[in-house]
Amino acid sequence: MVFISDIIERLDPYTGIIVLAFAALITIFAGFSKNNGIKIFIILVSALSYAAAFYLIIYSFIEYGPRDGFLTSISLPELILSCIILFIGLNVLFFISVSRFREDSFIRIVILLTFSLIPVLSLIMADNMIFIFTAFALTILSIFTLISSLDREIAGSGEAIGKFGIRTILPITLIFLGFSVLIGAGGAKNLSGYGGIESAADPLLLVSVVVFACAFYFYFFLYPFQGPYLKIVRRISGGAISVLWFLYMPAGIILLIKFNRFFDSFIEKNNIYAFTIITVFAFINLFGAAVGAIRAISLKRILSMFLLFEIGTMVLARSAGSLGMTSCRFASYYDLTVLIIILIVFLPLQLLIMLLEKNTGKDIIAGTRGLAYKNIYIGICVIIIFLWWIAANIYVFPFEEFISGSGPMSHGPGGLILFIGYIIVLLLMAVNIFRMILVFFKKLPETGGPKNYAVPRIFYAYISVFVLLALSISILIIIGKMDIGQDHLRIWSSSFDIFSSGN
Amino acid sequence: MSSELVFYIAMVLFLISVFGLFVSADIVSVFIAYQLMTAAAIINFLNFSVYMETGQLWIKVFLIIGLLTIYLLAFVVFFYIYSNTETLERKTIIKDHRLFRLEKSDWWGEDNI
Numbered sequence: 001m002v003f004i005s006d007i008i009e010r011l012d013p014y015t016g017i018i019v020l021a022f023a024a025l026i027t028i029f030a031g032f033s034k035n036n037g038i039k040i041f042i043i044l045v046s047a048l049s050y051a052a053a054f055y056l057i058i059y060s061f062i063e064y065g066p067r068d069g070f071l072t073s074i075s076l077p078e079l080i081l082s083c084i085i086l087f088i089g090l091n092v093l094f095f096i097s098v099s100r101f102r103e104d105s106f107i108r109i110v111i112l113l114t115f116s117l118i119p120v121l122s123l124i125m126a127d128n129m130i131f132i133f134t135a136f137a138l139t140i141l142s143i144f145t146l147i148s149s150l151d152r153e154i155a156g157s158g159e160a161i162g163k164f165g166i167r168t169i170l171p172i173t174l175i176f177l178g179f180s181v182l183i184g185a186g187g188a189k190n191l192s193g194y195g196g197i198e199s200a201a202d203p204l205l206l207v208s209v210v211v212f213a214c215a216f217y218f219y220f221f222l223y224p225f226q227g228p229y230l231k232i233v234r235r236i237s238g239g240a241i242s243v244l245w246f247l248y249m250p251a252g253i254i255l256l257i258k259f260n261r262f263f264d265s266f267i268e269k270n271n272i273y274a275f276t277i278i279t280v281f282a283f284i285n286l287f288g289a290a291v292g293a294i295r296a297i298s299l300k301r302i303l304s305m306f307l308l309f310e311i312g313t314m315v316l317a318r319s320a321g322s323l324g325m326t327s328c329r330f331a332s333y334y335d336l337t338v339l340i341i342i343l344i345v346f347l348p349l350q351l352l353i354m355l356l357e358k359n360t361g362k363d364i365i366a367g368t369r370g371l372a373y374k375n376i377y378i379g380i381c382v383i384i385i386f387l388w389w390i391a392a393n394i395y396v397f398p399f400e401e402f403i404s405g406s407g408p409m410s411h412g413p414g415g416l417i418l419f420i421g422y423i424i425v426l427l428l429m430a431v432n433i434f435r436m437i438l439v440f441f442k443k444l445p446e447t448g449g450p451k452n453y454a455v456p457r458i459f460y461a462y463i464s465v466f467v468l469l470a471l472s473i474s475i476l477i478i479i480g481k482m483d484i485g486q487d488h489l490r491i492w493s494s495s496f497d498i499f500s501s502g503n
Numbered sequence: 504m505s506s507e508l509v510f511y512i513a514m515v516l517f518l519i520s521v522f523g524l525f526v527s528a529d530i531v532s533v534f535i536a537y538q539l540m541t542a543a544a545i546i547n548f549l550n551f552s553v554y555m556e557t558g559q560l561w562i563k564v565f566l567i568i569g570l571l572t573i574y575l576l577a578f579v580v581f582f583y584i585y586s587n588t589e590t591l592e593r594k595t596i597i598k599d600h601r602l603f604r605l606e607k608s609d610w611w612g613e614d615n616i
Contacts, residue, residue: 130565137572141579148583158587165580166533167602170524172576173540176569177517180547184510189561207514227609228602234614288610295612 005063012060013067013074016053016082017121023049024114031111034104042107043097046114047090053121054086073127073192077332081124081254084339088246089117091347095242098456099354100150109149109239116142116243120251123258127190129179132258136175139251140168143243150240160235163228167218174215182208194262209266212259217281219252220311223288233304234363238354241300245307245346253339256314260332267322275322275414282319283421285312290428294435297364299353302432307346309429313393314338320418323411326398337396344473345389348466352382355455365436370444378455379440381463386433388470393426395477506550513546528601530584534577541573 008015023045030038057079066075092113100106119142123135144165151157185204186194194205221229233241267274289309296302317334320326326334353363360367372379399419411418516539523536545566552562608614 130561130568133565134568134572137569137576141572141576144576144579144583148587158584162580162584162587165583166530169537169573169577169580170602172573173537173544176573177540177544177547179565179569180513180544180551183562183565184547184551189558224605225603227604227606230609231614292610297613301613 008056008060008063012064013069013072013125015056015060016086017118019049019053019056020114020118020121024111024118027107027111027114031108033107036101039101039106042110043093046093046110049114050086050089050093050117054083057082057086068127071128071131072125073190074125077257077336078124080336081257081339082121084343085117085120085124085250085254088250088343089113091343092239092242092246094462095351095354096150096239098351099237099239099358105149109146112142112146112149113243116146116247118142120247120254123251124254126258127192129182129189129191132191132255133175133179136251136255137172140172140248143248143251144168146243146247147236147240150243151236157232157235157237157240160228160232164232167221167228171215171219174211174218178208178211178215181211191258191262194265205262205266209263212263216252216256216259220249220308222281222308222312222315223285226288226308229308230301230304233300234298238350238357241354242350245304245350246343249307249311249342250339253311253314253335257332257335260335263318264321264331267318272322275319278315278322279319279414279418279421282312282315283425285309285315286422286425287428290425290432293432294428297366299356299365299367300363302365302436303346303349303353306429306432307342309425310338310342310393313397316418316422317397320398323414323418325411325415330398334396337392341389341392341396344466344470345385345392348385348463349382351459351462352378352455355459359454365439368436368439369442370440372440373444375455377460378463381467383437383440384467385463385470386437388474390426390430390433391474392470393429397422506554509546509550513543513550516540516543516546524602533602534581537577541570545570 011018026045027042030042033039061074061079067073093110096106096109096113100109103109116139119135119138123132123139126132126135144161148161148165151161181204182194185202185208188194218225221227233244236244267278286309289305289312293302293305293309296305314335317326317331321331356367357363371382520536520539520543523532523539527533527536548562548566552559555562606614
């Protein structure tokens with residue numbers, strides 16, 4: 001045990017990355033095998049390596065606590081993000097195993113997935129700007145390679161993936177340019193060196209903030225630049241969508257959390273101009289996603305718009321921050337919460353549409369017609385997840401700031417615009433969800449309608465885990481708010497305080 | 504030449520590249536626009552490194568590693584596009600890479616596959 005602890009101490013904080021690299025090295029030797037037994041062995045090795053990395057990251061944090069170095073910085077948010085990414089890795093591995101097990105290239109795809117997790121984990125712990133940029137660029141590179149490998153044999157996806165790839169170069173180049181300007185603003189090697197309010201007066205910092213903000217906006221394909229994202233989602237398979245939604249988008253959120261510290265100093269300094277610009281773009285995105293989904297009939301397209309809506313709420317949270325309604329730390333907390341919401345809501349829904357598409361051969365909302373009668377359990381679970389999603393968005397957004405003090409006008413007309421606008425977009429999103437639930441309860445046509453809603457038994461367990469997770473979070477929040485029960489049960493009601501203290 | 508003037512030149516290059524990205528539909532033009540943006544970043548890095556008392560080596564390392572990763576990504580995407588398009592389709596696909604085209608289907612309804 002002493003020997004193992006000594007090795008972990010020497011490798012810290014790269015233990016998780018080294019375990020994944022070792023697993024990738026082992027699996028490379030079976031890269032061209034088509035044997036089913038070897039494929040199962042590769043799945044086991046990969047899953048165990050993710051679990052081992054998960055354990056080692058938590059063990060290191062408990063043993064050595066938060067720590068800063070020249071290249072890395074590790075505290076509670078980094079620990080949570082690392083665990084989330086490894087959890088995502090396990091889920092994507094499951095999705096790929098469900099959909100691509102019989103293909104000859106299966107093992108190579110699993111190797112690429114493990115390789116993709118390594119730069120994401122590096123990005124989480126990176127603090128030095130060289131390390132941040134390199135890890136982020138390699139993350140994009142590996143994700144693009146993974147998506148293009150997953151849909152290599154699907155006709156019609158090549159053009160959409162190519163256009164997606166060209167668009168992914170833009171945020172990387174913009175971030176490179178932003179760093180080049182940022183260095184002129186102070187010369188610090190870490191982002192934390194630019195967090196002071198005094199430095200927000202520097203015009204070079206202003207230029208770099210604008211460039212970074214544009215990079216993030218393009219990265220997330222927010223409205224009005226959503227075209228390539230909406231096109232690629234309809235043209236790629238379920239496995240590739242899981243990479244796009246659960247690796248590409250979270251990687252952007254992780255980078256955004258890193259930049260928050262110095263974004264927020266700028267937003268708080270220049271409130272009125274920043275508020276106007278951010279609010280306009282936030283509502284373009286929220287209204288665009290909520291209204292666009294009403295008319296869409298493809299399930300993939302509807303869910304991709306829902307995801308854009310969820311990311312749009314992060315932009316709106318910045319808008320609230322520019323009014324002084326929320327603190328600097330709240331933005332990071334909000335981003336992390338949005339990431340968790342995305343996982344709890346979209347992981348099971350994505351697998352469900354993947355299975356339904358496989359059964360019915362269609363990716364249309366009418367394909368779920370009669371789901372509530374034909375497969376009652378899944379229907380109820382999906383309805384619970386949808387309702388939880390709306391409730392989570394209402395709970396997480398700082399609504400209490402609007403109604404505290406002197407009421408909705410306590411933050412001026414800007415606060416009122418935010419309040420009313422967000423209520424309207426939430427209502428539009430509720431209409432979308434009601435429309436989907438209504439289709440579940442529509443009776444099946446006599447002939448020609450989809451008949452097969454059977455899903456593998458493991459999916460019942462999978463969706464149950466997420467529903468129980470969602471329900472237990474809700475119950476713990478209610479217990480915390482009512483101030484009943486033991487102290488450890490109240491954790492969810494004061495999660496922001498815990499996050500802030502550990503940051 | 505003063506530092507400010509060099510910075511303005513870099514920013515002009517950046518604006519030209521943004522114009523190119525919004526206007527051009529040809530894949531080669533899009534990549535040239537990316538090169539201009541990268542060139543603006545290189546000018547900035549070198550410009551600021553001259554006036555820094557410490558950290559000049561760090562900036563040069565950043566420049567080299569950053570350029571390597573950007574060109575690697577650009578090469579991978581370019582290779583993917585060329586290796587996955589049939590010769591007959593290539594001309595039409597390569598001429599249709601406008602980054603920011605606003606289509607009705609992106610906002611309302613479905614796109615035709």
